[in-house]
Amino acid sequence: MRVRGAPLIGATGAYGMALAMREDASDPGLDRACALLSATRPTAVNLQHALRRMSARLLPLPPPARADAAWREAAAYAEEDVELNRALGKHGAALLHRLHGETGRRLEVMTHCNAGWLATVDCGTALAPVYLAHDAGLPVHVWVSETRPRNQGLLTAWELRQHGIEHTVIVDNAAGHLLARGCVDLVIVGADRVSAHGDVCNKIGTYLKALAAGRHNVPFYAAVPGPTIDWELRDSSLIAIEERADDEVRRVAGWSMERRRAEVALLDAASAVFNPGFDVTPAQLVTGLITERGLCAASEVGLATLYPERRMA
Amino acid sequence: MRVRGAPLIGATGAYGMALAMREDASDPGLDRACALLSATRPTAVNLQHALRRMSARLLPLPPPARADAAWREAAAYAEEDVELNRALGKHGAALLHRLHGETGRRLEVMTHCNAGWLATVDCGTALAPVYLAHDAGLPVHVWVSETRPRNQGLLTAWELRQHGIEHTVIVDNAAGHLLARGCVDLVIVGADRVSAHGDVCNKIGTYLKALAAGRHNVPFYAAVPGPTIDWELRDSSLIAIEERADDEVRRVAGWSMERRRAEVALLDAASAVFNPGFDVTPAQLVTGLITERGLCAASEVGLATLYPERRMA
Numbered sequence: 001m002r003v004r005g006a007p008l009i010g011a012t013g014a015y016g017m018a019l020a021m022r023e024d025a026s027d028p029g030l031d032r033a034c035a036l037l038s039a040t041r042p043t044a045v046n047l048q049h050a051l052r053r054m055s056a057r058l059l060p061l062p063p064p065a066r067a068d069a070a071w072r073e074a075a076a077y078a079e080e081d082v083e084l085n086r087a088l089g090k091h092g093a094a095l096l097h098r099l100h101g102e103t104g105r106r107l108e109v110m111t112h113c114n115a116g117w118l119a120t121v122d123c124g125t126a127l128a129p130v131y132l133a134h135d136a137g138l139p140v141h142v143w144v145s146e147t148r149p150r151n152q153g154l155l156t157a158w159e160l161r162q163h164g165i166e167h168t169v170i171v172d173n174a175a176g177h178l179l180a181r182g183c184v185d186l187v188i189v190g191a192d193r194v195s196a197h198g199d200v201c202n203k204i205g206t207y208l209k210a211l212a213a214g215r216h217n218v219p220f221y222a223a224v225p226g227p228t229i230d231w232e233l234r235d236s237s238l239i240a241i242e243e244r245a246d247d248e249v250r251r252v253a254g255w256s257m258e259r260r261r262a263e264v265a266l267l268d269a270a271s272a273v274f275n276p277g278f279d280v281t282p283a284q285l286v287t288g289l290i291t292e293r294g295l296c297a298a299s300e301v302g303l304a305t306l307y308p309e310r311r312m313a
Numbered sequence: 314m315r316v317r318g319a320p321l322i323g324a325t326g327a328y329g330m331a332l333a334m335r336e337d338a339s340d341p342g343l344d345r346a347c348a349l350l351s352a353t354r355p356t357a358v359n360l361q362h363a364l365r366r367m368s369a370r371l372l373p374l375p376p377p378a379r380a381d382a383a384w385r386e387a388a389a390y391a392e393e394d395v396e397l398n399r400a401l402g403k404h405g406a407a408l409l410h411r412l413h414g415e416t417g418r419r420l421e422v423m424t425h426c427n428a429g430w431l432a433t434v435d436c437g438t439a440l441a442p443v444y445l446a447h448d449a450g451l452p453v454h455v456w457v458s459e460t461r462p463r464n465q466g467l468l469t470a471w472e473l474r475q476h477g478i479e480h481t482v483i484v485d486n487a488a489g490h491l492l493a494r495g496c497v498d499l500v501i502v503g504a505d506r507v508s509a510h511g512d513v514c515n516k517i518g519t520y521l522k523a524l525a526a527g528r529h530n531v532p533f534y535a536a537v538p539g540p541t542i543d544w545e546l547r548d549s550s551l552i553a554i555e556e557r558a559d560d561e562v563r564r565v566a567g568w569s570m571e572r573r574r575a576e577v578a579l580l581d582a583a584s585a586v587f588n589p590g591f592d593v594t595p596a597q598l599v600t601g602l603i604t605e606r607g608l609c610a611a612s613e614v615g616l617a618t619l620y621p622e623r624r625m626a
Contacts, residue, residue, distance in 0.1 A: 144584070146562070148461055148484040157584040168585040171461040171562055173485050173518025177554070177592040180520065205486025207493065211524040241490070249459070249484055252565045254577030262577045264567030271457070271470040272481040279490040 001150070005119020006192045006228055007081050010046030013037050014074035017054040018067070025066040030058060042240040043201060043278045045193040045230040050077055081121035084225040085128050087292035092129025092188065092223060093136065095295060099185055099219070100138055106166075107133075108185045110143040110175065110213075113203035114152040115190025115223060116159040125223035126190040127159065129290065134165050142167040143184060145175055147203060149248040149275060172205050179212040186219040188290070194222065194229045198283035198298030199236035204276055210285040219287040226292060229303065231310050236280045246273035314463070318432020319505045319541055320394050323359030326350050327387035330367040331380070338379035343371060355553040356514060356591045358506040358543040363390055394434035397538040398441050400605035405442025405501065405536060406449065408608060412498055412532070413451055419479075420446075421498045423456040423488065423526075426516035427465040428503025428536060429472040438536035439503040440472065442603065447478050455480040456497060458488055460516060462561040462588060485518050492525040499532040501603070507535065507542045511596035511611030512549035517589055523598040532600040539605060542616065544623050549593045559586035 003012045020033030034051050041047055057073045058066045100107045109130055116127035123131050134140050142160055144167050147153040153169060160167040170178065178184055187209055193201040200206070200222045213220040233239065249266075250273060256262035267273070286298035296302035303310070316325045333346030347364050354360055370386045371379045413420045422443055429440035436444050447453050455473055457480050460466040466482060473480040483491065491497055500522055506514040513519070513535045526533040546552065562579075563586060569575035580586070599611035609615035616623070 143587075146461065146579075148459065148486055151579060154580055157580060161583050166585075168587050169562060169580055170587050171485075171517070173461055173516075173521065174587065174589055174592075176520035176524065177517060177589050178587075180592070203486075204484070204490060207489040208486065208521040208525060211489065211528060212521060215524060249482060252567060252577060252579070254565060254579045256575075256577060262569075262575070264565060264569060264575045264577050266459075266464060266565070266567045267467055267470060267482055270474050272479075274456075274481045274483050274487065274491075276487055276490050279487075279493070 004152070005115065006044035006046045006190065007084070007120040007125065007225060009041055009044045010050040010227055011074070011078045011081050011121050013047045013050040014054055014077040017051065017058070018070035018074040021058065021067040021070040025063040027059070027063070030055065030066070041242065043192045043242045046227045049227045053077065078121045081225070084227070084292045085120050085122040085124060088125060088223055088225055088290055089123055089128025089132045091292070091294050092221070092290040093132035095221070095290065096129055096133040096138060096140065097136070103185065106139040106141055108141055108143065108183055110145070110178065110184045110187045110209065111156060112145045112153070112189045112206050112209055113147045114155040114159070116156060118155050118159060119190065125225060126188045127156065128223065129188065130165065131163060134163065140165065143178060144169045145172050145205070145209070146170065147205065148172055152203070175209050176212040179216045179218055184213070184218050186221060187213045188221045188223055191222045191224045191228050192278055193233070193239055194224050194289065195233040195236040196229070196231050196303070197234065197236070197300050198286060198289065198302060200281045200283070200286055200298070201236060201239050201278050202281065204279050207279040207281045210281040214285045220285060221288050221290050222286055222298070223290045226307070239280060241279070242277040244275045244277045246275055249273045249275050317465070318428065319357035319359045319503065320397070320433040320438065320538060322354055322357045323363040323540055324387070324391045324394050324434050326360045326363040327367055327390040330364065330371070331383035331387040334371065334380040334383040338376040340372070340376070343368065343379070354555065356505045356555045359540045362540045366390065391434045394538070397540070397605045398433050398435040398437060401438060401536055401538055401603055402436055402441025402445045404605070404607050405603040406445035408534070408603065409442055409446040409451060409453065410449070416498065419452040419454055421454055421456065421496055423458070423491065423497045423500045423522065424469060425458045425466070425502045425519050425522055426460045427468040427472070429469060431468050431472060432503065438538060439501045440469065441536065442501065443478065444476060447476065453478065456491060457482045458518070458522070459484050460518065461485055465516070488522050489525040492529045492531055495529070497526070497531050499534060500526045501534045501536055504535045504537045504541050505591055506546070506552055507537050507602065508546040508549040509542070509544050509616070510547065510549070510613050511599060511602065511615060513594045513596070513599055513611070514549060514552050514591050515594065517592050520592040520594045523594040527598045533598060534601050534603050535599055535611070536603045539620070542620070552593060554592070555590040557588045557590045559588055562586045562588050
């Protein structure tokens, strides 16, 4: 969790391969590095995508050439993430401008977890449209969901503060009430993996927001750069949902009165804990996907309009 | 929050009136006490119910007789809550036995917040059926939702531990994933106020669980003693939803490494917080109400079958 956010996990995996090639660039060394990095996080597909790309680039080369090539390929991967962020953000910002045009008042966006600067190489996925729209003068306010157990919503609040964007933090439980009371114009979340049919696997709790948004006809979008789409995945129930340490639920980290990092225990070992890291929102609850190539329906057909080369594959 | 749980708030309000009558049993004193206690919590209707009952009992009496009468009336109110808990628990336990009969395996119950011993005068509302069924030998396991921001789920975990009932704590965000994956046979929650049409106002986050339960055809019940029904309330959007202090979201209390009570700050004052205490689950998402008189549909007609005297009113 030093590195989090699917796109950043991908880029870090690529650089991890580059570091490993400095130590041992042999074929077994390459395989070992790939397996080691691959096992760190099971859910975000970006990591597998980055590692496959690095292997495909490096394996045909003689081992002595691999270290330099790996470094260049990782840098190219990171640079592409910057481009993906910006292109996706531009398409998403156009959506925000359109929705604002319909109401004429401050746009109310709800998000979940953190899919901003801190989760990607550049300006984010779900937050990129908000940043670009705000920079273009759109009045926008963000409802930031705390996102237990790791409270990544507080990272989002921190980012928005740095950017001077109005926002309000809520506990995850409050999302249904706000959606029911008409306080939200649209929900935008990131994604850790999107199936070929448009099902969205994202941080645990996303699904509950999608259910409430669907119930109250609030548009629900996932911001999804290409490397987050798992084209081979037809059945999203097969996604390995990372089960994380129970300590994340038992203990909460913050800062003490003296503003030093501190932790409190909420629950001792006498009660069991179950801590799944992600859930799956079925495509029919997703109004659309915001990608670097534009917006599309969350469906095989919708994705094929933007990625025709995949359709043929 | 020294006192929490709608039934316990009601009983404590009744005893509050009894204490006030010792100080000043005049008509203005009675009115003042009533107004003061009434303003402490806006959402749970049990408090208004208890105060109205105390006033109706005391106002016809001469002031010198009020102190003793108030004490007796408060004790009677508390005794009745014990009876309500037991009767409701019995009807709810019969439901659990029936559901267990259908599957033959350990019954998986999900609850939200705390509606057990710590929220009522006796064995609780939502948890009473679980206690009685467990005591009768039914194999049962409870999914306990943390219930941010006040983490009352940890009170539920503590209660279940005392009672030797298997349970697993989850963050609120995980409820949708568990319901989608078929891990839950039924959801039982308490209530702070139920409208004459069966809408259920309960701790914030209840609505999200109801949406997910509805989506996956998992029965969703509210355990509702008579005093929690607001017979005059036709439009549940009129319920005053308590907006609680933002500090509840900004700070988390637990215990330190030395097992002393400690607190950490998650968020400083630079970000706004919105902290509604309750939400409303519409009746059509509620499979049924468990009351002291039996089970009924969450509707005006359903309630009329159990409370015909109210229908005539």
